[in-house]
Amino acid sequence: MIDTQTVNVESAGLGRSSRRDRTITQVVPVTFTYPVHFTEHLFDPQQTLLRDILTGPEASGGQPPRVLCVVDDGVLAAFPGLEGQIQAYFAAQLDLTLVAPPLTVPGGERCKSDPDVVGRIHEAINAHGIDRHAYVIAVGGGAVLDMVGYAAATAHRGVRLVRVPTTVLSQNDSAVGVKNSVNAFGKKNWLGTFAPPHAVLNDRSFLTTLEDRDWLGGLSEALKVALLKDAAFFEWLEANAVALAARDQEAMDHAVYRCAELHLEHIARSGDPFERGSSRPLDFGHWAAHKLESLSNYELRHGEAVAVGIALDCTYAALSGLLPEADWRRILDVLRTLKLAVSVPELGSGTQDATNPTSVLSGLNEFREHLGGRLTIPLLTGIGQPVEVHEMDHDILRRAIALLEDVQAQASSLPLSSPHTQGVL
């Protein structure tokens, strides 16, 4: 929902130019509002939440709202009955029109690198008469939601998008925000827009079938936001890491909710929701993560890459004397308990060269370029205590990379509760 508040159109003379020169300063205030629901069994015929949203006060015209559903093929593999369930759900709602059987798209990052997939969604939106008062429902992981979001945001300058994220990572992070994207020129998220969704429906039942690597990987964003913004949430994660690793659903519910809440607060309160400045304080550990994903040809999942990125930037901060060694140990111990690797082959052997595009260090400049302006990297001076730096010492980074290789090698040979980083720094 969008709402305009106040208004200001000023006319003013301009110095140093012709007598007839004039200037109008245009001020356009816009307020975007959308709900993020935490629920379960969304397509159960008894569950009215989805129907309530699609037929709510935002719906207009006398016609039943038209709905196009796009589903991640990875979700369909885990829930083979989902397609039929979605069709049955809409068949039972006389006041909604599902315009076609759900459209299936490939899941994972590959769907963002193939322009034909966006083209297919545009074709379906056009063929089935989806307009600005109709809905595209995207069901899937973060990559599918990014890609469908881009298609929906550009069709008719934006049709209504309902996101149904199905992974930990998308439920607690990417799907609750205001961005969408696809990849271009071999660069992640090169194309995209800022376009808030109509609604986000976090259905916890989708998490039950996730592979361990996706269940655990998604928690790296929770760890990240805790480290940046909420020491108490970090302590909760520390205390519940064993339960989370053992797939305790109640613990996961809390982790997803609190992480999503912290992200939403950040977007609303940061003062820069559409990222016009040089700083992106939530992208802790992300300069390396994006590069590692790309170097692995997206075999590494985003959450796994973020875990390595967090470990790298924390180790860098500890080696630089910014982050106390005790905090560093606690952070690495949480990562280990969550079974998240702190080093991967793509990180290289510590003989990195920032001018070589196959080196993780080249990710620093790519990160700067995507955002524009001056390089700005968030680091930690303590748990819950971020600071921004504008350069990173490449020698210290190489030492951090070498150190994490040792930590990772030791971790696999130690019992879970051993203080395996003792004396390493």
Added chain:
Amino acid sequence: MIDTQTVNVESAGLGRSSRRDRTITQVVPVTFTYPVHFTEHLFDPQQTLLRDILTGPEASGGQPPRVLCVVDDGVLAAFPGLEGQIQAYFAAQLDLTLVAPPLTVPGGERCKSDPDVVGRIHEAINAHGIDRHAYVIAVGGGAVLDMVGYAAATAHRGVRLVRVPTTVLSQNDSAVGVKNSVNAFGKKNWLGTFAPPHAVLNDRSFLTTLEDRDWLGGLSEALKVALLKDAAFFEWLEANAVALAARDQEAMDHAVYRCAELHLEHIARSGDPFERGSSRPLDFGHWAAHKLESLSNYELRHGEAVAVGIALDCTYAALSGLLPEADWRRILDVLRTLKLAVSVPELGSGTQDATNPTSVLSGLNEFREHLGGRLTIPLLTGIGQPVEVHEMDHDILRRAIALLEDVQAQASSLPLSSPHTQGVL
């Protein structure tokens, strides 16, 4: 410039769902601010306006801002020295970096229908490292600005766009607003985003070489906004129509300024700058105009099509008893004095069928579909007095089309000041 004001993140329980269900209502307020300057000789080395804008407080980082220029080939044909002038301008500015010679693109609607043109601009943005703190300057008519704007808005989720509109129509209407677009599926503006520019620079010196059809055609948007919002401006247009038709530059300056100002006020104050509702009160005469442009394969210019659309909807309103006959005559007389046709072959012979896509009447449903929701058409009950209707009688429309054919046939055989519509209704 974008600015976030206040903030509101609420958590609330949801009725009728599981004990663990929760909702967060996300509220993201964003304020877009940009200047619209009215000036001349923008690329004269003595003119500091462009430099001041590119190096202003919005510029960041220590590096000279990077600038990519994209120029309409129609403008280059009229100003063969422009390319060199732009390069000389930037060569003289040590604190700006023109990353490449100006990129030339085909002018007119054809540039919006060829996806390769957008692709070329994306490639240049990528190859030359244009980021969110760098600039794309688009110099050209409305179609080129729409298309470059779409490329700029989607690259890195939006690099900074400076619009330099070079036609009456783009200076007084399309380039001052918050939209961009390209065509797809044979439909005008099917792809696009809402993305306010960084600045708009209306340089009146570009207007001097316009063909008469573009000089005059652009005035139909001024007439439109006057009829909707400002009876005094209509009277000014009525009193100055002869001077405008004779290419009086001072009269044109006022027409462009006041028309742009009324458009900007509308965008800021309408309460719906991003068009989420069903109503688009500024699109008077546009349902027919968009269809006529498409039927003519874009041989008809947008302004010319809008003139016919205004004539059609005014005649419809007069035949329906909504608009007094005297007002109808005044409006048609202004169009005639501005040498704008009120009927074109694409309008058909009055034997129209709304279900036939080659009929102008099919434009009613296409207009509804683009915006979504209920059909909403602005009509006039008097000069400066709009009203919205939700259906149009096809019989009356056919009569209006036939009547305008007669008016147009008579107009060409009458002296300019004759009351040629006398007794026609």
